Amino acid sequence: xxxxxxxxxxxxxxxxxxxxxxxxxxxxxxxxxxxxxxxxxxxxxxxxxxxxxxxxxxxxxxxxxxxxxxxxxxxxxxxxxxxxxxxxxxxxxxxxxxxxxxxxxxxxxxxxxxxxxxxxxxxxxxxxxxxxxxxxxxxxx
Amino acid sequence: xxxxxxxxxxxxxxxxxxxxxxxxxxxxxxxxxxxxxxxxxxxxxxxxxxxxxxxxxxxxxxxxxxxxxxxxxxxxxxxxxxxxxxxxxxxxxxxxxxxxxxxxxxxxxxxxxxxxxxxxxxxxxxxxxxxxxxxxxxxxxxxxxxxxxxxxxxxxxxxxxxxxxxxxxxxxxxxxxxxxxxxxxxxxxxxxxxxxxxxxxxxxxxxxxxxxxxxxxxxxxxxxxxxxxxxxxxxxxxxxxxxxxxxxxxxxxxxxxxxxxxxxxxxxxxxxxxxxxxxxxxxxxxxxxxxxxxxxxxxxxxxxxxxxxxxxxxxxxxxxxxxxxxxxxxxxxxxxxxxxxxxxxxxxxxxxxxxxxxxxxxxxxxxxxxxxxxxxxxxxxxxxxxxxxxxxxxxxxxxxxxxxxxxxxxxxxxxxxxxxxxxxxxxxxxxxxxxxxxxxxxxxxxxxxxxxxxxxxxxxxxxxxxxxxxxxxxxxxxxxxxxxxxxxxxxxxxxxxxxxxxxxxxx
Numbered sequence: 059x060x061x062x063x064x065x066x067x068x069x070x071x072x073x074x075x076x077x078x079x080x081x082x083x084x085x086x087x088x089x090x091x092x093x094x095x096x097x098x099x100x101x102x103x104x105x106x107x108x109x110x111x112x113x114x115x116x117x118x119x120x121x122x123x124x125x126x127x128x129x130x131x132x133x134x135x136x137x138x139x140x141x142x143x144x145x146x147x148x149x150x151x152x153x154x155x156x157x158x159x160x161x162x163x164x165x166x167x168x169x170x171x172x173x174x175x176x177x178x179x180x181x182x183x184x185x186x187x188x189x190x191x192x193x194x195x196x197x198x199x
Numbered sequence: 200x201x202x203x204x205x206x207x208x209x210x211x212x213x214x215x216x217x218x219x220x221x222x223x224x225x226x227x228x229x230x231x232x233x234x235x236x237x238x239x240x241x242x243x244x245x246x247x248x249x250x251x252x253x254x255x256x257x258x259x260x261x262x263x264x265x266x267x268x269x270x271x272x273x274x275x276x277x278x279x280x281x282x283x284x285x286x287x288x289x290x291x292x293x294x295x296x297x298x299x300x301x302x303x304x305x306x307x308x309x310x311x312x313x314x315x316x317x318x319x320x321x322x323x324x325x326x327x328x329x330x331x332x333x334x335x336x337x338x339x340x341x342x343x344x345x346x347x348x349x350x351x352x353x354x355x356x357x358x359x360x361x362x363x364x365x366x367x368x369x370x371x372x373x374x375x376x377x378x379x380x381x382x383x384x385x386x387x388x389x390x391x392x393x394x395x396x397x398x399x400x401x402x403x404x405x406x407x408x409x410x411x412x413x414x415x416x417x418x419x420x421x422x423x424x425x426x427x428x429x430x431x432x433x434x435x436x437x438x439x440x441x442x443x444x445x446x447x448x449x450x451x452x453x454x455x456x457x458x459x460x461x462x463x464x465x466x467x468x469x470x471x472x473x474x475x476x477x478x479x480x481x482x483x484x485x486x487x488x489x490x491x492x493x494x495x496x497x498x499x500x501x502x503x504x505x506x507x508x509x510x511x512x513x514x515x516x517x518x519x520x521x522x523x524x525x526x527x528x529x530x531x532x533x534x535x536x537x538x539x540x541x542x543x544x545x546x547x548x549x550x551x552x553x554x555x556x557x558x559x560x561x562x563x564x565x566x567x568x569x570x571x572x573x574x575x576x577x578x579x580x581x582x583x584x585x586x587x588x589x590x591x592x593x594x595x596x597x598x599x600x601x602x603x604x605x606x607x608x609x610x611x612x613x614x615x616x617x618x619x620x621x622x623x624x625x626x627x628x629x630x631x632x633x634x635x636x637x638x639x640x641x642x643x644x645x646x647x648x649x650x651x652x653x654x655x656x657x658x659x660x661x662x663x664x665x666x667x668x669x670x671x672x673x674x675x676x677x678x679x680x681x682x683x684x685x686x687x688x689x690x691x692x693x694x695x696x697x698x699x700x701x702x703x704x705x706x
Contacts, residue, residue: 080493081475084458115476122477122634123458125417141379141628142574142621143610146537147565168461168628170418171382172209173608174240174535174542183420187212 061095061130068093069101073108082109083119087126096127132163134198137180138189140166143173152177155191160198200274202229203247203254205304207236207389208421209382210243214262218244221265229274235390237304238544239291247286250276256283291541291560296522298530299507300383300546303390309428311436314393320438322509326401327446331361334405338508340516342528347373347464347501348576348605348681350527350594353508356498359488361406363496368408370399371473371492371499374415374422375457375464378577380536380608383544384502387532388415388422391506392429396452398505400443401512402498403450411452412492414469417459427454461578461632465680466499468634479634480680501606503532524550527593535561537574537610554588557611568613572697574621576605578628579685581692582618601692603685618697622690623651629686639674640683646670647690657703664694664701 062068072089076082086105090097097120106113120126138144138153156179157164172178175187181197204210204219219231237245242258246268255276257268264281271279283289297303306313314320326334339354360368372395376384388395399411415423430452433439441449455473457463463472467481470492491497507529511519520528527549533556535542540562557563557573564570572582581602583590590600597604612621629644650667654660671687678684694701 081473083475084472085455085475088456088458118477119475122479123460125457125459139379142578142624143380143537143608145621145624146610146612146616167418167459168632169377169379169381170208171376171385172212173380173382173537173610174539175209175212175243176537178212180418185208185212185421187209 062093064094064098064100066100066104069098069104070108073105083111083116084123087116087120091126095131096129099128134160134163134182135180136160136164136194136198137167138164139168139170139172139176139178141168143169144176144178147176149177152179152189152191156194159191200229201232201249202274203232203234203249205236205243205245206233206308206421207243207386208419209240209386210236210245211421213243213259215244217262218246218260218265221262222246225265225269232307234306235303235308236386236543237286237292238300238386238546239289239541240543241541242283246273248273248276252276252285254286256286256289257281258283295546296530296548297546298510298519298522299394299503299532300387300391300544301510302394303387303544306391308390308392308425309432311393311432314391318513319393319509320397320444322512323397323400323438323444325512326404327444327448331405331407334401334512335361337516338405338511341511341519342516342523342526343504343507343511343519344527344594345501346503346507346532346606348378348603350604353500353504356488356500357402357406359486360408360496360498363489365496367410367493367495368406369492369495369497370402370406370408370411371469371497372399372411372413372502372505373464373466373469373499374413374419374502375469376419376502376606377416377461377464378579378606378608380574380610381534381577381606382536383532383534383607385419385422386544387502387506388419389425392426393433394506394509395426395502396429396433396439398508399452400439400450401508402500402505404443404448406496406498408496408498409449409451411450412473413452413454414457414463414473415454416457423454423456430454461628462634462680462682465682467680469499470497477634479636480682482679522548524548524591524593525595527595531592531604531607533592534608535611536608538564538566538613539611540565549591549593551592552588553583553590553592553609556592556609557588561611564611564613566613568615570611571614571616572612572618572621574610574612574689575608576603577608578625579681579688580605581688582621582696583692584696587696601695603688618693618700619651619655622693623648623655625686625689626651629682633682637678637683639677640686643670643674643683644686647674647686651690654701654703660701660703667694
């Protein structure tokens with residue numbers, strides 16, 4: 059996936075689009091990640107100042123949610139569902155196989171709502187059903 | 200000539216886009232409609248062809264099958280090894296009672312004309328003729344209960360919010376469908392999003408709310424896209440906005456996207472998250488219906504609850520409550536998941552047995568190995584053994600059997616499952632997803648996982664089992680919400696129903 063390089067000016071421009079939103083902090087963090095691929099350290103203070111919140115408020119939200127990351131993502135992002143329905147059809151062994159090959163870019167996930175066609179995976183935003191290492195490798199290219 | 204190839208993400212996950220592309224490559228003049236899924240997910244990609252005698256189905260179709268479908272003249276319903284006959288006559292589908300899911304898989308999800316042609320907007324039009332009080336009475340009379348899992352009577356919740364006075368009220372749709380084994384909210388949003396919008400609009404009119412919010416999880420990117428498009432279409436059609444269908448009512452909807460937190464499916468944590476904060480659970484009271492989002496009266500309902508309201512208004516409360524058993528009235532959208540041969544959506548009246556769902560509809564396990572356990576109602580639901588398969592699937596019977604219906608998901612496991620490992624996972628999941636507010640949940644879950652680990656290793660098994668049960672009691676009694684309060688349910692049910700997995704001897 060392609061992201062813009064982080065800059066304070068670009069970030070402030072994006073935050074301005076949320077000026078009218080009620081309760082904007084989580085949306086702001088999500089917007090930063092969508093644009094830059096991650097939430098840069100500098101965003102905490104930017105968002106706090108922009109929306110008149112404390113840095114602790116913003117930091118608290120940033121560290122609560124699994125989706126939000128504070129370092130740039132790897133080129134490919136693989137998520138393997140390891141929740142019960144996918145466990146029932148071999149998600150744990152798939153997880154091991156995929157992590158053995160793509161350790162840096164593989165994350166656990168809990169449910170993509172594809173529980174009748176598991177194991178489920180998400181590769182660079184694309185959903186994979188009856189996932190195998192081979193299917194994941196194909197989707198990754 | 201219209202050919203239907205689903206755009207539901209379950210179908211996409213096994214190549215529906217590639218099938219559609221293969222069809223278009225061979226004959227670019229064919230009109231390919233991207234419908235939702237019929238819910239028979241093992242038949243995906245289910246390709247349908249419109250013929251003068253009805254829709255003919257083929258499945259499961261892979262891109263490699265497409266040329267042979269053309270060779271067999273599938274465009275005129277020709278016979279082919281993948282031919283399933285008329286879609287409406289596929290037994291698995293024909294035996295269901297589709298109410299909430301009546302249009303899913305049949306219509307183009309983003310075609311308002313399709314929606315209207317299949318009974319869409321009749322509920323809202325009816326609601327506009329009624330007073331708010333009359334709408335609420337109809338919903339109450341129908342017996343509709345919250346489909347998110349708590350099963351609270353929808354009409355009573357609505358009445359509470361209606362009676363609160365405020366300059367602003369909200370309708371919040373909980374679409375944070377995080378339970379493993381559940382996907383009905385996703386399929387409804389991807390397959391018939393206007394039904395949800397219609398239900399929310401009716402709720403807004405009933406209680407005097409002008410703003411709706413759908414809290415939709417980030418793990419459902421396709422649903423987010425579809426729902427946003429549907430909202431934009433409804434706005435452009437003067438359905439949402441300052442004047443709902445030309446009336447004096449105003450109503451609009453915004454999507455707020457989740458950020459990968461399971462506990463945010465708990466209604467008060469969801470409110471915190473919509474407010475942009477950490478998803479930490481609130482104490483109740485105050486009830487959200489009185490003091491909810493941004494401190495204002497708020498109705499929080501699950502997707503399926505809201506999506507059922509249009510039908511109740513259009514066809515009347517009595518038609519809905521004629522279905523079901525006891526206090527579980529209407530239909531339930533069951534979801535068959537995990538290690539199951541014929542998985543997908545089974546919507547039917549409450550009161551069907553677990554056996555009928557798992558064996559008659561589900562066809563047993565996918566692996567063809569003996570079925571050993573099912574978990575009903577998500578990660579916080581109980582593990583049942585095959586001895587309990589005659590249980591009636593309704594709210595009260597499941598509670599009596601030591602479980603809960605939850606959001607209606609059923610996850611099947613074959614005989615390779617180790618229930619002690621599943622119990623440990625329940626605790627680990629709670630440790631990962633706990634919001635941290637209540638100590639028994641935040642710390643108890645970690646101690647629980649450690650204790651189960653000791654049992655698995657055979658360390659002081661009886662002593663640790665006793666300790667685990669004691670911990671479960673503390674978590675149940677000492678947690679504000681279902682995360683800590685119900686994590687003991689899968690743990691204890693596994694211990695009770697599968698004692699041989701908790702002896703410390705390796706399985």
